[in-house]
Amino acid sequence: MDVVTLRAVSTGLAEGQAPLKVVWAKEGVLLPQGEALDARLKGRLRQALKEAGLKAGESLLLYTEEGPVLLFGRGEDDRESGGRLAQALQRLAFPEALVEPLEDADALAEGLLLGAYRFDRLKTKREEKALTLLLPGVSEALLERARKVAEGVYLARDLVNEPPNLLTPEALAERALELRALGVEVEVLDEKAIAELGMGAFLAVAQGSENPPRFICLRYAPEGAKARLDLVGKGLTFDSGGYSLKPTESMATMKGDMAGAAAVLGAFKAVALLGLPVELRGYIAACENLVSGRAYRVGDVLKTLSGKTVEVMNTDAEGRLTLADALAYAEREGAERILELSTLTGAAVVALGEEVAALFATEPSWGERVREAAEKAGEKVWPMPLEKAYREKLKSPVADLKNVGDRYGGAIAAALFLAEFVQVPLVHLDIAGPAFARKAHALGPEGGTGFGVRTILKVAEAL
Numbered sequence: 001m002d003v004v005t006l007r008a009v010s011t012g013l014a015e016g017q018a019p020l021k022v023v024w025a026k027e028g029v030l031l032p033q034g035e036a037l038d039a040r041l042k043g044r045l046r047q048a049l050k051e052a053g054l055k056a057g058e059s060l061l062l063y064t065e066e067g068p069v070l071l072f073g074r075g076e077d078d079r080e081s082g083g084r085l086a087q088a089l090q091r092l093a094f095p096e097a098l099v100e101p102l103e104d105a106d107a108l109a110e111g112l113l114l115g116a117y118r119f120d121r122l123k124t125k126r127e128e129k130a131l132t133l134l135l136p137g138v139s140e141a142l143l144e145r146a147r148k149v150a151e152g153v154y155l156a157r158d159l160v161n162e163p164p165n166l167l168t169p170e171a172l173a174e175r176a177l178e179l180r181a182l183g184v185e186v187e188v189l190d191e192k193a194i195a196e197l198g199m200g201a202f203l204a205v206a207q208g209s210e211n212p213p214r215f216i217c218l219r220y221a222p223e224g225a226k227a228r229l230d231l232v233g234k235g236l237t238f239d240s241g242g243y244s245l246k247p248t249e250s251m252a253t254m255k256g257d258m259a260g261a262a263a264v265l266g267a268f269k270a271v272a273l274l275g276l277p278v279e280l281r282g283y284i285a286a287c288e289n290l291v292s293g294r295a296y297r298v299g300d301v302l303k304t305l306s307g308k309t310v311e312v313m314n315t316d317a318e319g320r321l322t323l324a325d326a327l328a329y330a331e332r333e334g335a336e337r338i339l340e341l342s343t344l345t346g347a348a349v350v351a352l353g354e355e356v357a358a359l360f361a362t363e364p365s366w367g368e369r370v371r372e373a374a375e376k377a378g379e380k381v382w383p384m385p386l387e388k389a390y391r392e393k394l395k396s397p398v399a400d401l402k403n404v405g406d407r408y409g410g411a412i413a414a415a416l417f418l419a420e421f422v423q424v425p426l427v428h429l430d431i432a433g434p435a436f437a438r439k440a441h442a443l444g445p446e447g448g449t450g451f452g453v454r455t456i457l458k459v460a461e462a463l
């Protein structure tokens, strides 16, 4: 799916030829290439700006002697400005445009590609409109990187947007196997193998569904890899809540409960395309949480891969059960440090809203590295405390732990639960808020956002 194509060109905006030229404006101020075009137009652009006054994301289409010019309102963030511009251009009929580069050309290119994303695979009537954007003075290498990053984010978004009847655990594993074409080693364990390993918590969550679970292991190890990073992603292809059933409205976005897994797969794709010199491992426990005569119950006691026992006090706190086994497995396979991403708790969304992920770290320096990477990637995360005092909340009268605490501090309790299953430094990103957008935003339409892919990439690049 190529919704938009970016091309580097050497001639500047003023001299270049295209059916449309895009000039950025902010508070009446133009950028250098826009200035040059304005000089050729004898101040026509500046005059129009004075009269119209553009806010971020607003645009003004002028028909000049140099051809059509779109004045576009630049915001604070170059990535978001690019995203808004791509969406505006998709609404116009021009097949090609020359776009003035912004200061952060990397972010602009990423924004243009991400903003143009659509998920229309399941529509019987699709709009087949191709848009080519020419970027004067931007290097081809920069665009190539942006394309690869976007490919990873697109994959993550597609997987989240796929409906749960089509993207079953087996289908998710198939999508992982497709990464073999890029040099990623992928191994998929079936129900029997999962049982033989002793992943009793993961299996319990999976047992209510006719669709069997899959445990997906990924490895990307180019020659000369200088460091290792282990990723774990929550892979619930659908979360009904189980016997602790969710109300319909809360279930509406639960096809996206595999967004952590999607981010891991998207990151593998981008890292492999970019050929980063790092060893990447990935683990995904893929299953669905359903209700049936075979489903796990409230009160069941499960034996996890780590050996610890867990009393199920809420079948809707299923993600941490599947992750407990995936994390223990990652450690068993030699992980030195783990970055785990999951749409884990509604409490994280209550605490930080829909745009900011909660970051928990069992070791401060590892947490800080991930936080910095997220900042560089333009993904919003905020550190939260792994408050040991709340460990009490997870005490069970019959097992080592129970899977839920009380009404308060739910995101922290969930993080504390995960931390019980690993010794190596762990960062847990609760992406329940930002993984799924309820409405269109600067960087894309409603639905899966691909949150996490860009952060993982920055972490991998800084290893």
Ligand code: BES
Residues within 6 Å of the ligand: 239, 241, 257, 314, 316, 317, 318, 319, 343, 344, 345, 346, 347, 349, 404, 405, 410, 432, 433
């Ligand atoms: N998948 C949900 C968390 C979630 C909520 C993701 C909203 C995205 C948006 C998770 O499995 C869940 O249901 N968690 C429960 C935990 C509770 C029972 C302790 C929750 O947050 O309500």
Ligand code: ZN
Residues within 6 Å of the ligand: 239, 241, 315, 316, 317, 318, 319
């Ligand atoms: Zn749940």
Ligand code: ZN
Residues within 6 Å of the ligand: 236, 239, 257, 316, 318, 319, 343, 344
């Ligand atoms: Zn869930």
